[in-house]
Amino acid sequence: MxxxxxxxxxxxxxxxxxxxxxxxxxxxxxxxxxxxxxxxxxxxxxxxxxxxxxxxxxxxxxxxxxxxxxxxxxxxxxxxxxxxxxxxxxxxxxxxxxxxxxxxxxxxxxxxxxxxxxxxxxxxxxxxxxxxxxxxxxxxxxxxxxxxxxxxxxxxxxxxxxxxxxxxxxxxxxxxxxxxxxxxxxxxVELGPDYRFEVGKAKALRPGRDVGIISTGYMTARALDAAKAAQDKGIDAGVLHVGTIKPFDAAGVLEFAARFDRVIVAENHKTSGGLASLMVEALYEAGIVKPMIKIGLADSFFECGSQEYLESKYDVDLPRFVRAIVDGQ
The missing domain is CATH 3.40.50.970 (Thiamin diphosphate (ThDP)-binding fold, Pyr/PP domains)
Structure with a gap:
């Protein structure tokens, strides 16, 4: 390596x-x-x-x-x-x-x-x-x-x-x-000078039209980079940053997700028990069925290595985001 x-x-x-x-x-x-x-x-x-x-x-x-x-x-x-x-x-x-x-x-x-x-x-x-x-x-x-x-x-x-x-x-x-x-x-420094953190409030960082990305942590920065890359391919992606996991802004997330035919959920965490699970719970309780791609880690232990190597191996790097946005995979 x-x-x-x-x-x-x-x-x-x-x-x-x-x-x-x-x-x-x-x-x-x-x-x-x-x-x-x-x-x-x-x-x-x-x-x-x-x-x-x-x-x-x-x-x-x-x-x-x-x-x-x-x-x-x-x-x-x-x-x-x-x-x-x-x-x-x-x-x-x-x-x-x-x-x-x-x-x-x-x-x-x-x-x-x-x-x-x-x-x-x-x-x-x-x-x-x-x-x-x-x-x-x-x-x-x-x-x-x-x-x-x-x-x-x-x-x-x-x-x-x-x-x-x-x-x-x-x-x-x-x-x-x-x-x-x-x-x-x-x-x-990824967020603009006008950004204001509010506990329990998700923040829309990019409006979008074709696909919505709901992310947390530094994966939101990855989502913003991927949205810019996808724009060159003719896909307009919106980004919602969920800075607070608990209390969870279910209303804000649902309002954002309702604007898109499909959504992507991204986190630096296993896809079970974190943001993706919160998203599934919110959609289910609201009676909403919507295609959703999860970008996150499998239910596994992970080996040693640089962050670049690990993210590439476990498919949570920038190319993975772009594929999810552009190809829906």
Whole structure:
């Protein structure tokens, strides 16, 4: 397998840094830098990590507010319990580690110590899905499915640096526990300056005429690129970004889907239990039957490799989007 981690100019991509940044405007560590700024305004904010400060981009917060930063070591259950405890003292606890460690190792603690207790804990879970090239032990490809099962939990899957920065600020005022799929490293700026994140609201980014794409996370950026490529082939695709998985904007999704004869649903997650399942549920409950193509991951474990290699092998890359739009396959 070719070394596709080496970028133009000899720079090596940082762990968990998403692909497709070449030629695009990017921001470095939008999560950590925004959190550091917000914490200057909100003295009740604290930051925690489970020995993943570098790979979650929380270090700008640590450097700006060292007395409000806690590294609990490689102990994700301790991370969540400490965050929950701090929230009981009036703090807003932002905590970071890999998505897979939060969901598989600390699930019970998120459910009971945080969500059940309505703790003011904001979990920024890094490297979801195939962003992580370290194989099944590190790839959270089922995290949305798992976290959807927890009551009173908000789930957010940002598209880009623009939305992520807004989410960092917004979650401070969202009651209770929030789970965010974090983006790190050089994060592309895909959304326009007029974009405004609203919890629980899907956003139409491109009107379209022939086919509608409903997507979440950085797959929305992939959808926008594919829509532009398909336009050269005479197909006009609309794009709806679902930034909030829970609460799910069923009304907004159905209104968008009703405008098209067929829809495509795309996510950096298994096609069971995530956005595609939410879409099927919404259509069924509304009594709507509509052709739908799912772009996502199979119910499987995935091997190690660069993100480009994995996305190509498991058929969730840009060419897959274009085929779905143009050929309906």
């Amino acid at each position: 070719a070394d596709t981690q080496t970028l133009p100019g000899g720079r090596t991509r940082g762990m968990g840094e998403i692909v497709d940044v070449a030629g695009k405007v990017t921001e470095i560590a939008p999560f950590g830098n925004t959190l550091a700024e917000l914490a200057r305004e909100r003295p009740e904010i604290v930051g925690l990590t489970a020995d993943m400060g570098r790979y979650s981009d929380i270090l700008p917060f640590r450097d700006a507010h060292p007395t409000r930063f806690f590294n609990v070591g490689m102990a994700e259950q301790n991370l969540i319990m400490t965050a929950a405890g701090l929230s009981k003292t009036g703090k807003i606890a932002y905590c970071t580690t890999y998505s897979v460690f939060i969901t598989r190792r600390a699930y019970d603690f998120v459910a009971l110590a945080c969500a059940h207790s309505k703790a003011n804990v904001k979990i920024f879970a890094g490297m979801p899905g195939l962003v992580n090239g370290y194989g099944a032990t590190h790839q959270a490809t089922e995290d949305l499915n798992m976290m959807r099962g927890i009551a009173d939990l908000t789930i957010i899957d940002p598209c880009d640096a623009t939305e992520l920065k807004q989410v960092v600020r917004a979650v401070a005022d969202i009651p209770g526990t929030v789970y965010v799929r974090n983006l790190r490293g050089k994060v592309p």
